Every structure is written in structure tokens, then in C-alpha cells.
Amino acid sequence: MDSHIIQALKDIVGADRLETAAEELHCYSYDGIGQQFVPEAVAFPESTEQISKIMALASSKSFPVVPRGAGSGMTGGSLPVAGGLVLALGRMNRILEIDEENQLAIVEPGVITGKLREAVAPLGLFYPPDPASLKFCTLGGNVAECAGGPSAIKYGVTRDYVLGLEVVLADGRILETGVRTRKGVVGYDLTRLFIGSEGTLGVITKIILRLTSRPTASKTILLLFADMAPAAALVAAMLKEHTPSTLEYLDNTALGLVAGKLPFVLPAEAKAMLLVELDGDGQSVELQSSRLDDFLADHKEILLCKKAENPEEVEALWMARRSVSPAAFSLKPDKISEDVVVPRSKIPELVACTEELSKRFKLPIFTFGHAGDGNIHVNIMLDKANPEEISSGTQAKEALFREVLDLKGSLSGEHGIGITKAPFLGLELSATSLDIQQQLKKLFDPLNIMNPGKIF
């Protein structure tokens, strides 16, 4: 990136909004996966117009542009693997409008997910998607990756809340997609083409989000089982007549990791845990809870049923779920973390597969995740200082992916492809699908300057 480009960028965003100092570039060189790629410059644009000018410049000078929210992605989506310019969107963090009557919000991409939740709560409104990183991730990143979370089982994922977008295309043109209304079928669905496209088709500069009414009450229940199979069977049976807002599980290894953190003594025979949450208004939660009690009473395979009676007990139960990831580093210093998804009835088979892989590759492997929708976080623990373990971990990951696809699942439920899963894309997608997708990429970005090196 020569000095003329740097000067042109400064002319667009202002000299104090463009960084080229090594220590600044360093801050924008990583994301959630622990790999590092240093960009040549970082711009902090403050408007769609600035981004439009930057993209026009990038097209004429042919340099890569990598949009970046909070850098909390799990597959390397915001890493500048081909150098170029990082577009740090953190300053475009205004909530432009909250339309209370029509239950929608219009936001810039740098708004932190949790901040939108806080802003709409006093109006009795709710933005449901709840990625684990919601306190620091951005809505632009959520849209780019189609983020999900524990509440997806009841409320769906980011895709289900985006009504329309403003996007700056690779050549600098500004495109508006979608509607401000709940329904809309005018022309091709460009909105959802951008959702989950990981910054490879354009820069998202505005997001129209549907909101719902805010649940005012909730109830949390922890269940223990002697095996994953009865836990998964219970999930299927429960979802026929109940609508929990979350339905998380821990497998035997994960449960062992957090045994000491539980607010009760873990029975020796417990090998699987479910964490169930109900939400709604007070009366509805009471009714749901009493119906769920009746259902659970009929299921003698439940070893222990622990209901949280107050906020402290809720916190104590969730603590177990949240402690899994940090506790895992007691096993090994590094991990490969994958968010595969299988039909939920196949969870026991997938857990059995990970246990078998753990034995075969002599690495600790554990799983936890969203039992209601089959989206499972598989954690392969290893020491990256040990080349043998890196090799074993990589082989275990590929064997896992093949099993997931055999079970009619998918390689990613909510993290996207980025760079970490890109080599495996051809396992899931046919040659025809890959061809169409690459043609789409070429249509939107003929010079391959929009976040190059991702997905494919």
C-alpha cells in the first residue's frame, strides 16, 4: 500500500482516523482464533459515504479491504490474511432509530449487541439473538456471520431478525436491500445473501432489525442423566409440547470439568447434563413451568432435577455451563473449537464419535452446546507446542467433520467458515454449489478485494 493510497485514505477519513503505526496495526491483527495477520493500515470511518469512497479507491487501486467489528469471530473472518486495509467499524456505533410501535430498530454495524438489548429493554422490547460474546461483539459482525446463541431454539438466529440492510459494494456503490416491514417479497432476497457472507460481498453499513416483546420472567432447571442418549431423547420429547428458550447440554467430560463448581454434589453416575430455561411473562412462565414439572415427573431416567428458586441460584446453575471453556485449559494449553450442527436426534451418536476420536487420537475431546437445535461445540484439547498433537488434532477435526456430514449435519451452525473451515468446504458443498458461490463472489467483487481469502 503505497504512500499515495495512504494519503488518499487520510483525505477520506481524516488523518487522525487512519493508523499505520505498527503498535496500532498489531491491535487489529487477531480475532477469536489466536492467529495473527497484520494489516497495512486501519481506517476508522464514520459514515457510509466515507466507506463508499474507500471502496471506490480500493477498486481503482486494487487493495484488499477487511471489515472488522469487535474481532470476536471464531473462524478468522475479520483477519487481514492478504494484508491491505482493515475497516474498523467501531465508530459507526449509533442506534439510528428505535420504532417502538412497529417494533424495529435501525443501527450502524458497530453497535454492540448487548447495547441494543439494553437500549430497547426500557421500551418493553427485545432483540433475541444471544451469541456468547454479546457483551462485546457487534451487530455488523453478527449479521456477517449469521450469529446464533442458546436462545435460537425458541427465537431463531440473527438471520431471522434482519429485515433490511444498507451495504457498500466493492466498487463503492451503495445498495439498500429489504424492507422496514415484517413481510416483503419484492425482487431477489439480497438481504439474506449478505447475511452470513462474512464480509466477502460488501460492507454492511446499516441494519434494520425486527424486535419482539421483552420476556419479563424466566425459570432455569438443571437435569442430570446417566448417559447422553436419554438426555437427547428427553429433548426430542420435550420439544413436542414445550417451548424452552434455551436447552443446553454438557457431555460427560464437560460435566467432569465443572463438577466442583456446581451448587450441589454431582452424583457419581451422572454423565450428561441439560440446562433448560423457560421465558415469557410471569403467568406464562408459571404455566409453562408447571406443565414442564408434570412432564419431567414422568421421566424416571432423570437422575436429578434442580430448579433455581432465585436469581442467585439461576446464576449458580449457569455458572456451570459458562465455566466449561475456561476449565478446559486445565486439560491442555490449546484447543480447536468447532461449532458443528447435526439433527438433534443424532447428538448421542456425535458424542459417542467424539469419545472414540479422543481415544484414537489420544487427545481430550469434550462437547457442549445447544441440544435443542443440534448445534454442538466440539473442543479438541491439545498443546500447540507439540507438532504431534497438532497433527492429531487436525486429523481428529477432519474425522469429526466427516462424521457430522454422515449424520446429515453441517460444518457450522453459527461461527461461519472464515479461514479455519475453508479447507473443508468441499466436504459439505457439491462442485455445483461451489461453482455458483464462486460466481456470486465474482459478480459482487470481480477484483477480489472484499475480505479476500475467506470462505473459499
Added chain:
Amino acid sequence: MDSHIIQALKDIVGADRLETAAEELHCYSYDGIGQQFVPEAVAFPESTEQISKIMALASSKSFPVVPRGAGSGMTGGSLPVAGGLVLALGRMNRILEIDEENQLAIVEPGVITGKLREAVAPLGLFYPPDPASLKFCTLGGNVAECAGGPSAIKYGVTRDYVLGLEVVLADGRILETGVRTRKGVVGYDLTRLFIGSEGTLGVITKIILRLTSRPTASKTILLLFADMAPAAALVAAMLKEHTPSTLEYLDNTALGLVAGKLPFVLPAEAKAMLLVELDGDGQSVELQSSRLDDFLADHKEILLCKKAENPEEVEALWMARRSVSPAAFSLKPDKISEDVVVPRSKIPELVACTEELSKRFKLPIFTFGHAGDGNIHVNIMLDKANPEEISSGTQAKEALFREVLDLKGSLSGEHGIGITKAPFLGLELSATSLDIQQQLKKLFDPLNIMNPGKIF
């Protein structure tokens, strides 16, 4: 279409599965809009492979192919406006799989929407989208147009239930999109690119649908108001704390049309009606109903509140809503029917606009529709034998569209663009959007053989 092509088509589908007789072609020359375009041939394929061969032939010989479900579309989407071959998909009507545990179904495109509902009901499962034509329309058509219905306010539209597709591309290649799981973010969202694409990008040959648990109880309530404004305000207030499964309205003119059909005497001051339905399991409906009663008791602007106490009374209340369309022909022999959508708070303004247009163009105009999501059916009544009324009706329609867009609405909520709205597409979509959409069309269908003349 020369005799060699006809013979080649017969070789693919069998001689008895290809029709060229005038009386047969006539049957496939119309849809719900009352215009007629006669195809050159109609094929009745029975497999994806046959369709793949037909498309390869169509590509090599360059003739138009128009996929057709039940021909119940409202914008001309299945009309062979450029002649060529109609692909009648009614024989591809198998429900291939119902996966009870994972709550999904895999169907061929010719399955009638209502038949899927019937098939899954005994398993306690439910396919929510409910276009008015659900007893005869097909799921392939629903996906092609992204059909909605009254229950969209609670359950969403067709788009929200499609997990994946099998599509035959214009060149005959078979493409699989999406997943069999609730989540999935691998690559670009080709599934939703085909949803609502009106048969212009490929032929849908298989659909993976998400199902939910079946509601076992419901409650219907009719409300009358002296004006649309308080009715719309009540809708906004209601949706903050209640989740009705339908929320339909009739305006003053529509209400007048069905006054005689109501199971009670219509108060003279009633100028707007809401029809509210709650659903769920028995206990949940009781709770929702008692909460709604409390809410309604506080709203003195309600002139009359009529609750259905038994199935016969439910039927009597719904009869009023369903009688509007047939009763309209007492006003004039023909109608222009448009399914515009506005932010729901803007419904009173849109209704006022239609009343003004009615006066200005001296044509009866009435509206009814989905008050919860702002999707409004505007009916401009006219006599097509009278050229002056055709001209006035066309002008009124364009004036309506401009008002809808001023109110930040959209030209179609659930019917699509087809040929009837195609001339107005540029009112809503920018030059950039149209350019991108036409490039997408060219990418998938470079020879313009897939349902040509639609959308653009």
C-alpha cells in the same frame, strides 16, 4: 417449438406426459389474475432427473420453461408469457419424509400445502404458513413466491420454514442448498436466494421444511371500532404484550360489504373490524385469553367485543372475513387486487389514502388484511369493459404504490412481482439494486429461458 423438440421432450417424460393439444394447453394458460397466455407444450415430469434433462434440452435449444404448481398465483408468476414449455409439477407431489424427532419434512414441489398440514397433524406437528389458497396451492409455488398468510404475525412466512432446497438450474445441473438442521451458515445463503425468485433462477424439485409443534386449541374474538385509527393503535398496544396467531382487519367499505353476513347486528357507528385469534395448548390459550380480556376491558374505544364460544361461532366470525372478496363483485364485475405492506402503524394513513383515491378516481376501493404485519389487500373495483375505468384503476394503483413507498412500505408482502407489478419495480428498487438483481438473473440463467418476462 419444433417437432424435434417435442419428440425429445416425449423421450424424456414419456409420450403420455407431454401435451400439445389446444384444449390441454388452454388449461395451463391462466392463473389467479385472469390473464391468459397459451404455452406451446405442457410437460408433467415425475423426477428431478427428468427435469434436469428438460432444462439441458431447453438450454441447448433455447426455449422458455415456466414451472407451475397449482396456478393459484396472484401476480402472473406461472403464466407462459413468452410461450415455450410449461412444467406442470403436480405429479411431483410426494411427501418424501417426515422426521418426527427432528421436526422436519422433505417434500416434492407439487405437494398441496394443506395436505402437508394434514399429514403431519396426527404426529402432533404443524406447518404454520397459511396462504388463503392453502387447500389447493402447492408448496413449490409457496416457496417460489415466499407466500404468507394470516398466521405470519405469530409464525412468520414460508421463508422462515425452508431449511434447504434441491433445484435444477437452467443448464440442467442439480443444486442442493441449505441444511437439514435448524442452524447452518456454510457458504452463501442460496436457499433464500431461490425463495421468492418466482421460478426465474431454477426449478425447485425438493424442499426441506422445518415443522413446529401443533397448537391444539384456539380462541377467536371480533372487535368493532368507530374508525381505523383506534383499531390500529389497539393493534400496536396489543402486540407489546400479547402474541395473537392472527390479527386481521376490515375497513369501513369491506365491513359494509359483509354486514349482512355477521352473526349480530352491525352497530351503525362501526367503521372498522379486527379479528383476533389466539392459539396454543388448551391451558396456554385460557391464560392468553384471560390476559387479553383484561387488556380489552381497559380499551373503551372498542364498540363491541364478540367472542366465539364454540366452533360454529368461530366459523361465523371467520365467514365475515372470507366473504369480503366474493361480496366485492356486487360493487363492480372486476377488481385489481394488490397486497402492499406498510409499517403497521401506518395502516390508518393507507386506509385514508384509499378512501381519497376512491373519491378521486370514482371507483369503489376497499382494504382488508393482516393488521399485525401491515400487509394490506387493497381492492380497486372496476368494470374492465369500460376503458375509462381501466385507465382510472391503473392510475389509482400507481398512486397507491407511491403512497405505500412514501409510508416506507413495500409493493408486495406475499404475492410477489410476476408480471402485474413488474412495471412498478423501479419505484421501490434503486438502479443499483435492479442492476445487481439483473446480474444475478444472468448468472443463473444466461439464456433467459427460466420463466422469462417475470419480475423485471
